[in-house]
Amino acid sequence: MRQVETGRFAAAAAASANMPLRRHAALTIERGSTFCFMKLSVIIITKNEAGNIQACLDSVRFANQWIIVDSGSTDGTVEIARAAGTIVIETTDWPGFGPQKNRALAAAQGDWVLSLDADERIPEALRDEILATIDAAGHSSYALPRLSSFCGHFIRHAGWHPDYIVRLFRRDAAHFSDDLVHERVIVRQGPTGRLRTPIVHYSYPDDDAYLRKLEQYSTLGAKQAFAAGKRSGLGKAVAHACSAFIRSYVFKRGFLDGRAGIMVAISTAESTYHKYFKLMLLTEAEASKNDAR
Secondary structure, three states: OOHHHHHHHHHHHHHHHOOOOOOOHHHEEEEOOEEEEOOEEEEEEEOOOOOOHHHHHHOOOOOOEEEEEEOOOOOOHHHHHHHOOOEEEEOOOOOOHHHHHHHHHHHOOOOEEEEEEOOEEOOHHHHHHHHHHHHHOOOOEEEEOEEEEEOOEEEOOOOOOOOOEEEEEEOOOEEEOOOOOOOOEEEOOOOEEEOOOOEEEEEEOOHHHHHHHHHHHHHHHHHHHHHOOOOOOHHHHHHHHHHHHHHHHHHOOHHHHOHHHHHHHHHHHHHHHHHHHHHHHHHHHHHHHHHHO
């Protein structure tokens, strides 16, 4: 991250430290004759999430601090978040999912961090499990399962569930990878534990949302693959798409989700095809440039 950006987000973190923090009884730990209030920060990155952000924030009211890094929303996301008591940091560039989440992490003040997407919710059972987990502090990081929906159908197979992903960790124990898309949490300290209750993920509420994400993720995925030295052709794009469908519908037992399982398998194949098709176009553009020299 550029030095000017580091200073900017450090300043945001310092400003957030002066804001009042909520205290929850489950976060009180007695140590000898003193009490230590452990703090939980929730971090979210957003762009035009007005339809999601209020419900997301409502589901994490048990936390001490809420931080959003927003990359140019024009639909009222920022105003909704600030009205809910959230620290909002606005950016004008888009460095990718991993770097953007590291910006949010840099502003967090809690001993523990819970990373969420705006289309995710924390149910009450998971809230209680998170608070109990922070109290016990058996590990420095935890992977949480997710239950995701596709156009109104919750998917329990097809590789979508339980879909464990590291989302809860001690602030000083982990950071995000620098990947443009499909970023991951890199844990620096100890093994990762697992929680039982899933995050509820409203990933694709309708076809419009699916098509928007298809365009965004396939483009970023192609660019990331190209930067990593991968190349593609039309045959490879078709082969990867067919393989993705078979893996989702057959080997990951998507057929057990009925009609919704077929939809998910087709969407998985389609997104895979578009990623490798766009990688093919990048490959051809590179070859044309080399031929012109």
